[in-house]
Amino acid sequence: MTAELIVPAPAGSAPAGRAGRRHKPATPWRLLPVVPAIVLLLIFLAGPVVWSFYGSFTNASLTGVNAQNPAWIGFDNYLRLFSDPVFPLSLGLTVVFVLASAIIGQNFLGLGIALLMNRAHRFVAGVVGTCVVAAWVLPEIVAAFVAYAYFSQDGTLNQLLNALGMTGPNWLYSFPMLAIVLANVWRGTAFSMMVYRAALNDVPIEITEAAMIDGAGGAKRLFLITIPMIRSSITTNLMLITLQTLSVFTLVWVMTAGGPGNQSTILPVMAFQEAFRFSDIGYGTAIATVMLLIGAVFSIVYIRALRPSKG
Amino acid sequence: MRSNVRLAVSVLAVTSMVALVGCSTAADGDGGTQTLKIVYQETDSFTALDTLFTKIKPEFEASHDGVTVELQPIQANDDDYSTKLALSQQSGETAPDVFYEDTFRLRSDIDAGYLLNLDEHVAGWDDWSQFNEGARAAGMGDDGSIYAVPLGTDTRAIWYSKPVFQAAGIAVPWQPETWDDILQAARAIQDSQAGVVPFNMYAGKGTGEGTVMQSFYELLYGTGDQLYNEDEQKWVVGSEGFKDSLGFLKTLYDEKLAVTPAEALDANVWKKVFGELFPQGKLGGTVEGSYTPSFWQEGGSYAWPEYVDDMGVAAFPTQNGDAPQGVSMSGGWTLAVGAKTENADLAFEFLTLALNRENALWYDINNSQIAVRADVASEPSYLEANPFVAAVTDLVSVTHFRPATSDYPKISAEVQAATEAVITGQLSVDDAAAAYDAAVEGIVGSDKVTD
Numbered sequence: 164m165t166a167e168l169i170v171p172a173p174a175g176s177a178p179a180g181r182a183g184r185r186h187k188p189a190t191p192w193r194l195l196p197v198v199p200a201i202v203l204l205l206i207f208l209a210g211p212v213v214w215s216f217y218g219s220f221t222n223a224s225l226t227g228v229n230a231q232n233p234a235w236i237g238f239d240n241y242l243r244l245f246s247d248p249v250f251p252l253s254l255g256l257t258v259v260f261v262l263a264s265a266i267i268g269q270n271f272l273g274l275g276i277a278l279l280m281n282r283a284h285r286f287v288a289g290v291v292g293t294c295v296v297a298a299w300v301l302p303e304i305v306a307a308f309v310a311y312a313y314f315s316q317d318g319t320l321n322q323l324l325n326a327l328g329m330t331g332p333n334w335l336y337s338f339p340m341l342a343i344v345l346a347n348v349w350r351g352t353a354f355s356m357m358v359y360r361a362a363l364n365d366v367p368i369e370i371t372e373a374a375m376i377d378g379a380g381g382a383k384r385l386f387l388i389t390i391p392m393i394r395s396s397i398t399t400n401l402m403l404i405t406l407q408t409l410s411v412f413t414l415v416w417v418m419t420a421g422g423p424g425n426q427s428t429i430l431p432v433m434a435f436q437e438a439f440r441f442s443d444i445g446y447g448t449a450i451a452t453v454m455l456l457i458g459a460v461f462s463i464v465y466i467r468a469l470r471p472s473k474g
Numbered sequence: 475m476r477s478n479v480r481l482a483v484s485v486l487a488v489t490s491m492v493a494l495v496g497c498s499t500a501a502d503g504d505g506g507t508q509t510l511k512i513v514y515q516e517t518d519s520f521t522a523l524d525t526l527f528t529k530i531k532p533e534f535e536a537s538h539d540g541v542t543v544e545l546q547p548i549q550a551n552d553d554d555y556s557t558k559l560a561l562s563q564q565s566g567e568t569a570p571d572v573f574y575e576d577t578f579r580l581r582s583d584i585d586a587g588y589l590l591n592l593d594e595h596v597a598g599w600d601d602w603s604q605f606n607e608g609a610r611a612a613g614m615g616d617d618g619s620i621y622a623v624p625l626g627t628d629t630r631a632i633w634y635s636k637p638v639f640q641a642a643g644i645a646v647p648w649q650p651e652t653w654d655d656i657l658q659a660a661r662a663i664q665d666s667q668a669g670v671v672p673f674n675m676y677a678g679k680g681t682g683e684g685t686v687m688q689s690f691y692e693l694l695y696g697t698g699d700q701l702y703n704e705d706e707q708k709w710v711v712g713s714e715g716f717k718d719s720l721g722f723l724k725t726l727y728d729e730k731l732a733v734t735p736a737e738a739l740d741a742n743v744w745k746k747v748f749g750e751l752f753p754q755g756k757l758g759g760t761v762e763g764s765y766t767p768s769f770w771q772e773g774g775s776y777a778w779p780e781y782v783d784d785m786g787v788a789a790f791p792t793q794n795g796d797a798p799q800g801v802s803m804s805g806g807w808t809l810a811v812g813a814k815t816e817n818a819d820l821a822f823e824f825l826t827l828a829l830n831r832e833n834a835l836w837y838d839i840n841n842s843q844i845a846v847r848a849d850v851a852s853e854p855s856y857l858e859a860n861p862f863v864a865a866v867t868d869l870v871s872v873t874h875f876r877p878a879t880s881d882y883p884k885i886s887a888e889v890q891a892a893t894e895a896v897i898t899g900q901l902s903v904d905d906a907a908a909a910y911d912a913a914v915e916g917i918v919g920s921d922k923v924t925d
Contacts, residue, residue, distance in 0.1 A: 225560040226579065227880040230586030243916075316736060336736035422679065423739050424900045439557045441884050442582075 212455065218448035225442035233445070240449035249425050249433060250450075257409070257429045257457075260344060265408035268348035270401060273355025278385070280356075281363055292356070299353030307417035310346035311335070314418065339419045339427035346414055351407065355400055362396035363389070395469060402465035409458050430454050508817055509542045510534075510824055513562065513570035515555045516547035519745065519775035522768070522841035523574060523625075530827050541820060551741060552576065553682045563588045569814035571821040572828075577612050577806050578683070580622055582880035584615040590811040592620045595822040601830060601847070609846035612875075613808050622808035623829055626843025629802040629869035630688055632656075632788040633766055634759035635752060639786075642666040642758070649788045651795040653693075653722055656759075660731040663758040671751060674732045674760040677723050678894035680741040685890045687803050687876075688761045693719035695874045696792035696801040701885070702877035708924040709877075709885065711911040718793065720896045720903045727897040735897045749776040752785070761790055764866035768842035771860060787865045789872065800872040806843070844870070881918050888913040 219240050223233035244250050276295060280288040298306060313319045314334040321331035334342045366389055374384050390397070412431040415421065421428035421436065428436070430450060438447025516524045524547050531543045548558050556579055562568040563586070575583065583589055592613075596602045602610075605623070613622035636646045642663040650656045660672035675689040694701060699715025702708070710716075726732045737743055744762075748769045751757035753776065768774055770781040789800035809828060811821045827833065831849050838845045839859040844867055845851040857863055876882055892910040895901035901909065915923050 224586075225557070226582040226586045226588075226883070228585045230560075230588075333734075333736040336739070420680070420741075422894070423735070423898045424895055426900075440553060441887055442557075442560065443884075 215448045215451050215455070218445055219452045221445045223444040223448075225439070225444055227442070229445075230442075236445070240446050243446065244449050244453065249428065252425055253428050253430050253433045256340065256427065259340065260347070260411075260429050261405055261408045264344040264347035265351065265404040266401060268344065269351040269355045269404050269408075270397075272348060272352045273357075273400075274359050274397075276352070276356045277359035277363055278389075280360060292360075295356055296353045298350045301350075303350075303413040304417065306350045307346075307414045310342075310349065310414065311418050314342045314346070335419050336423055339423065343415050343418055343427055346418060347408060347411060350414065351404060354407070355404060358396055358400045358403075359393065362393040366392050398465050398469045402462060402469075405461050405465070406458055409454060409461070430457075507540045507542055508820065509544050510571045510817060510820055511544050511546060511569075512572045512824070513546045513548060513559060514574035515552070516549055517551065519748075519769060520841075521775075522837060525840070526828060526833060526837055530824075530833065534824055534827055538820065538823075543824065546570070551682070552684075560586075560588070563812070563814070566814045570812045571815040571817060572809060572811055572824050574625075575622055575808050575810045576683075577622075577624065577808060578876045578878070578882055578886075580613065580808065580810075581616060581878050582883055584621050585880045587813055589615075589621040590813045590815060590818055590821075591615075592622070592811060592822065595811075595818075596620050596623070599822075599826055601826065604831070604847045604849050606846055606848060606851075612806060612846075613810075622810035623825060624806050624808045624846050625829065625834070626838050626841070627804050627806035627846055627870075628764045628844055629804055629866050629873050630692060630761055630763050630790065631802065631866055631869055632759050632790055633752075633762050634786045634788065635755060635757060636784055636786050637755055638663060638667065638670055638758045647786055647788070650791045651799070652791050653696075653793050655791060657725065657731070660726070660758060661729070664729075664731060670756050670758060671733055672731045672758045673726065674738075674747065674751075674757060675723060675726055676738065676743070676761075677727065677732075677897045678735070678739040679887070679890045680739040681743060682741070682890065683886060684744060685893055686886050687805060688763060689723070690719055690889055690893055691803045691874065691876075692761055692790040692801050693722055693793075695803070696790065698793075698796070701889075702879070703924055704877070706924055708922050709881075709914050709918055710925070711914055711923045712907070712925050715793075716910070717903050717907045720892060720906055723893055724896045724903060735899075738897060739894065745776075752781070753778045755784075764844055764862070764869070765842040767860040767862055768840065771842070773840070782861055785862075787862050789869060798872045800869065802869040802873040804870070804873040804875055806846075884917050885914055888917070 220235060220237060221233040222229045222236050222239075224230045276291065280291060283291070301309065311318075315321075316333040316336075318334075320334065324331040332338070370388055370392075371384060374388050379387065410431060411429075412435065415427060415429060415432055416435070419427045421432040425433075431454065434447045434450035434454065437443050437450060512527055514523050514527065524545075527543075527545050531545060534543055535541055548555050550558060556576065559570075559573060559575070560583070562570060563583075569588075575589075580589070609624045609627065610620065612624045612627070613620050615621050632650070634646075634648060639646050639648055639659070642659070643666065644659050644662060648659065650659065656673060663670060663672035676685045677689060678685060681688075691701070694715055697713075697715030697718050699713040700710055703710055727735055727738070732738065733743060733746075737746070740746075747757060747760055747762070748766070753770075766785075767781065769776045770778040770785075772779070790802065792799060792801055809825045811818060811825060815821045829847075831847065834845070834847050835850045835853055835856060837843065838850055839856055842860065845853075845856055850856055876886075888910050891913075892901075892906040895906045895909070896903055911923075
């Protein structure tokens with residue numbers, strides 16, 4: 164990776180070397196070692212996806228007549244979903260949640276901390292790093308309870324505010340989206356920070372120094388040298404945190420359970436409620452399938468964005 | 475290098491084999507011994523059933539050679555319990571032999587084929603004649619067959635704090651005649667005592683079925699309107715009573731006579747009611763079940779011996795004081811045998827042991843249930859279990875049951891959503907009622923609703 168970045172090799176030459184090794188025709192035997200992995204992936208990854216896709220076309224249910232004999236109902240679940248007043252709200256909240264907590268919050272905060280840590284004293288960097296990573300190390304359910312205890316009516320935040328002579332609102336009730344966005348930023352920033360620290364370590368000091376000698380200021384060096392050089396890390400990171408955030412459920416369920424009303428019902432919460440609260444498995448899987456498609460669209464966009472940097 | 479590859483291949487192969495094997499083998503009946511799987515709910519405030527089963531497990535195993543009773547308590551609230559139970563029913567490997575089931579989910583689960591038809595079994599059971607008619611009907615499916623046997627039943631009433639009422643200048647014992655009487659009493663408490671919640675009624679999705687059973691239906695069934703028209707077998711939409719009931723809750727919450735909406739939406743608000751507010755004299759009154767003393771009596775989760783003197787009980791009034799001058803709701807839980815059981819006879823035997831006279835008496839007293847067995851109901855120790863047994867048992871005469879149809883659980887969830895929208899101010903009463911009407915029509919179809 165480092166070599167590729169430093170030496171802007173003439174187009175085609177570096178990949179040619181790699182492609183050359185691939186030239187030998189792949190015999191079936193060479194696939195053998197990956198067969199177990201493929202089988203496991205098919206069973207545990209593709210299987211549920213296919214089942215979810217199939218389930219979304221049936222009226223399968225956890226209770227009632229349909230639990231015994233689920234029937235094929237075509238696109239009914241999807242038609243119902245697109246006319247459900249909660250769906251656009253939920254979709255919007257999901258987009259806000261992903262944009263605010265992952266793409267803006269975790270991504271920029273992670274990059275910022277990583278940049279600062281590169282300059283900071285080793286001790287300070289170590290302490291900051293540990294604090295940030297601590298939230299990531301916690302199991303999701305524990306992190307969710309910690310966030311709940313922080314934002315709830317008599318929680319840590321309001322007690323801190325009380326000590327300063329202010330009365331805080333019930334954050335989970337009055338500002339549910341703000342609370343879950345902040346909680347997710349808190350929990351997820353460590354991931355971006357670690358990705359960016361690794362990427363920044365690969366930016367050769369010579370180039371930065373050369374730019375400094377040429378008189379480039381801090382901002383210029385950041386935007387003209389550092390960011391272009393870690394571009395592929397940025398895209399990879401964005402893809403990973405987007406997909407992670409799209410599937411956040413425990414955090415929101417524990418903190419607000421999608422409420423009050425539907426004010427923080429992001430798609431995973433809506434799917435869970437429909438499938439397991441209202442026992443409507445078919446409808447729940449339809450929502451899950453839509454989420455899958457949204458994730459796929461995001462992935463395609465990011466993968467496309469990744470491509471040119473490989474040239 | 476080569477050996478590395480080999481190592482990697484063998485590691486992969488071994489792990490995948492382990493994973494695959496792990497998926498396919500579940501505990502098969504290990505020759506000769508039989509296992510009975512008993513699934514039930516256990517929470518920090520509901521341990522009576524766990525105690526009962528733990529007590530009878532050795533008895534049953536001693537009298538049945540080679541039989542192991544496997545108790546599988548599920549630690550969850552009512553909603554999560556029913557979800558987990560339904561999920562366990564999906565496979566014969568996990569399906570329970572005997573399980574604890576709420577009466578309002580019975581029909582729905584019978585339709586799903588989770589419950590074994592017990593007609594033949596109860597026919598040969600001597601004790602069956604001791605169960606009263608209502609109890610037998612509670613375990614009946616649409617086809618008239620018996621699928622479950624009730625552990626007990628319950629009613630709902632107003633529980634109020636005598637010290638709080640007296641401090642507000644209201645004479646006790648108190649019996650409101652109309653909804654307005656409740657509001658007046660609540661306002662008097664609000665004016666006289668700061669920091670006391672005057673009169674709480676559950677609302678929102680957090681308290682689940684509690685929102686409808688211990689709040690909304692007491693209102694709705696006192697307006698003359700109903701949720702479901704039994705004669706036409708249709709769901710009632712667009713009723714004035716539905717809006718009035720939502721309006722009453724809105725008044726309670728808007729005037730801050732109840733807990734804050736944020737607290738109301740917390741699924742644990744009822745624990746606060748029993749564990750903190752009433753014992754500390756911070757709550758005037760609320761609507762709760764006849765099982766209320768079980769929390770406060772000795773050994774209960776919020777033991778508070780003074781409840782005997784401090785608490786009063788009153789029937790919930792009808793809207794304008796019309797006959798029958800009281801409203802209550804009844805439900806209750808049952809024991810059922812799983813349809814996928816391999817030992818139906820054994821499972822039913824376990825059920826009869828759990829529900830025999832001695833065990834039913836113990837359970838009804840310790841869980842403050844209204845007895846459904848005639849021999850238990852006449853037992854002095856049952857009648858003297860707490861000072862409120864007579865009062866809450868009287869409410870059976872004005873009680874209502876939830877519509878026993880398989881659509882009911884979904885419709886109940888819509889009612890809960892409507893109350894949440896109203897108390898949080900997200901929808902007006904009219905809009906929330908209209909949204910409910912639309913949702914009901916979506917669930918049951920337009921031919922199953924009536925004005």
